[in-house]
Amino acid sequence: MIYRVLLPIIFCFFLGGKTFSQDPVQIIDSLKNKLPQATSNVDKAKIVADLTWYYSMVNTDSAFVYGEKSLKLAKKIGDSTLIAQALSDFAVVNYGKGDLKNAINLYNQSLAIRKKQADSAGIASLHYKMGTAYHKKTQLDSAMIYYLKALKYYEDTGNEVLANSAQSNIAALHFNQQNYGEAMRYFEQNIKFFRKTKEDKLLGNALVNKASIQLVMKDTLAAIKTLNESIKISEAINNVETLGSAYNNLGEVFMAENKIDQAKEAISKSIQYRANSNMIADLMSSKLTLAGIHNTLGEYAKARLLLDEIRPFYKKEGIKEKLSRLYLQYITVFASEKRPDSAQYYTKKYAQIQEEMVGEEALKITNELEEKYESEKKENQILQQRAQLAEKDLEVRRKNTFIFGSLGLALVLGLLGYLLYNQQKLKNRQLQKEGELKTALARIETQNKLQEQRLRISRDLHDNIGAQLTFIISSIDNLKYGFSDIGEKLGNKLTSISNFTSQTIYELRDTIWAMNKENITFEDLQARIANFIEHAKNASEKTDFSFSIDENVDEGHVFSSVEGMNIYRIIQEAVNNALKYAVADEIEVNILKEHEQYQIEIADNGKGFNLETIDAGNGLNNMKKRAREIDGILQVISSKKGTRISLRLSN
Known part of the structure; x- marks a missing residue:
């Protein structure tokens, strides 16, 4: 059995101002x-x-x-x-x-x-924790937003330890996005700082992260050496969380090298430490890995005990990747026990969760394969039944006269011809299904290539155009502060250009965010809109902003990246218009669900305008155009008491 090497990133988790030196x-x-x-x-x-x-x-x-x-x-x-x-x-x-x-x-x-x-310190601590939670959920864009907010506060206040910890988690995001060089640069910087400040707990974590990158880069010997160093440092301070991860990763390395006994020893130590670290999800992950090792060694009963123990946790949490591995191990166990019904049950469960993970197209392909298997099975049963009838028919005809025998022979020959015809028909059907399967796989491959192209374009936008815009801002600032005799008018013009360029970078990041996602949920929009409102607060301190999502709204509702970006831009344009023209004290953004429709409202208490006499500018026209593109209905109601913009979307 082949195991996939798992390389979890350790998140340095600061939970508040409480510290202790005694035994808890x-x-x-x-x-x-x-x-x-x-x-x-x-x-x-x-x-x-x-x-x-x-x-x-x-x-x-x-x-x-x-x-x-x-x-x-x-x-x-x-x-x-x-x-x-x-x-x-x-x-x-x-x-x-x-x-x-x-x-x-x-x-x-x-x-x-x-x-x-x-409470700035409390806000920064919560931003850090929320970034860690989103990171654990693999919602990397939301995690990055909260990590950067926490990092800014720690850097502004000169807290180098927490700043380096936040940088470690940002490096982990780069790792998840396969930016290994950038991730390694961050971790090397962390390791140097943690050695200097003798922060052994954080140093052990950083070393585990470094080993993860070394493994991805195929430097296995260096990774083992780094993990052993982390284990030595962490054992000296009894850092059970890091020891659990280090031994888990070391076990995965040994499994990849087919050193099963060494892998078993390492994973067992990981379970021992993780049981004491109180991190249930990580403990269950190590137990799942150990169950796979037991199966590899033929210790099926031990594997079964572990699988039965961890199955309720993964079913409750719905972690698909782990459930997939769990079901795969159950198949091996029940096959060894010669229980085909149970093995078939978990085969179907495994196939079902694989289908959910790869999308609708993969689901369609799997169903077709299953139907093909069931159809073939039924055809074989029909053939067996007909063969049995043919044998009985021949026995009867042997007892009859020569004439009846001849007729029986003719019937048998006709039956055989019919069976051959059905067999050929079944073969043709199989060939047709295989052709359709190849076409579907080719379509998936094309979609994957398109996604890779989108990611490559977004990286180019970030690395090239983003860097050039940043250089423009830096150059303008150098002009302003490098020449003392610049007039007020020219200085204001340079400031205007700098602010426009900064806004362009901000909008470019929004575009890159949308390009990097095939689908966007209300939960994704919540983090993005909250971040935009934070920027709006900085631009207008006199205006009170609020943002809420009704409890009836399904936060997991999926939009395409184009739909999600249009919704975000409509909200952004409405808030900007309220800031520029409404002279409002309060601006609200609310997401509701009414009569099987989602409704997004942006309201202010400003001076309003007359819809019949006002000349609709690009902002209002753009919002209407975006609403039409996503089959939405945009309604604008304005009076002297304020303006309300409503966007209705089908559920």
Whole structure:
């Protein structure tokens, strides 16, 4: 059996301002003794919050219980600071349990409070955590947005340790996008800094990341050496999270080299450490790998026990890539036990999830293959039944007279001819299906090449045009500050050109974002629109912005990249028009679902305009054109009390 080498990136995860030097278990015992002595709800809330935090390091279930108590107490007291911290801590617990959707929801609630409090440090910490959650979900564009926000704060405040940690995660994004040279540059810089500052925990993480890139670049010996260095450093400080990942990756390397016994030893150590690190998702991943090793060694009973243990987790989380591997291992186990029905069941489950992963075209091909298999099976059964009838018929005719025997022989010959005809017909049908399968595969290959071309064009836009625009901005700034005698008029003109170029870069990034995605969901738009509104706030500090998505809206609803980009541009154009012309104090962006239709509203309380007398400019015409292109209905309502622009889309 061939295993695919998995190279997980380690995310350095800073969860807040709490630090400790004692054993977490000792701290937990101390806090439990203090809890009955607390005289006020505030003191109780703080102790329960600390219990949530420290239990998250040793026992996720207990952390979950105390997390719910902490949030309930904070809301009862009504202290917004306590509520924000309780939401953040409870999100960390959900992250540890692998419930990423709920973790992101809790982070957003905490972030809204921190923004009202203008707590820059708390906002940066939440941006970091949200970036990590989106990274875990492989929503790389959203992860990059939040990482960059956190990085800017850490760099502005001179926090080199957290800045380097954020850079590590940005490097991990480059790794996921196959920009290996850029990722390696970041990690080498991190490793140098962490060695200098003796940040051994972060150094161990960075070394695991470096080894991942070395493996991709086929430098296996260097990767093993780097992993062993990480293990040595991490064992000295008992960094169980990094040890779990390092041994897991080392085991995958040994599997790729067919050193199964060494792989088994390494993966077993990974499971031991990950069981103590309280990261359930990572622990289940290592157990799945160990089950594959047991199957390879013929230890099918051990493999079956592990698979039965981890199956509920992956079914609940719906992680398709892991479920695919799980079902594949079950097929091997049931085949060894000579249980064809169970093996066939998991074969179908495996085929089903593969179909979901490769898209509708692959689903169609798989169904055709399955139908072909079932059709062939039924035809064979019919042939067997007819052969049995023919034999019985011949036995009867032998007992009859010569005349009846001759007639029987004629019938047999006719039957054989008919069987040959059916066999040839079946063969022709098989050839036709194979031809259709080849055509479908060729179509998929063409689509993959088109996607690669889109990614190549987007990289060229980013690396070439983006770099040139940045150079223009830098050159203008050098002109302004390099010549002291530049007049006010010329200086204003240069500033205008610089601002226009910066806006062009911003819009270019939006275009690259859309080109890099085949599909765009409301969840993708949420992160993008939130980032745009942040920029709008910086441009107009006097205007109060708000953005919300109704709970009835399916955040996973899929649009094509063209549809998603048009929706984003309509919202962007409407907000910009409100800023330029409406003289508004408040601007709202709301996404709703009414009568099986999605409705996007952009409203302001500005001075409004007369639709019948105003000369519609390019902005309003562009919004209408974009709405028509995606079969949407754009409605503009304006009065002296403000303007409301509504975009309706079919569900």
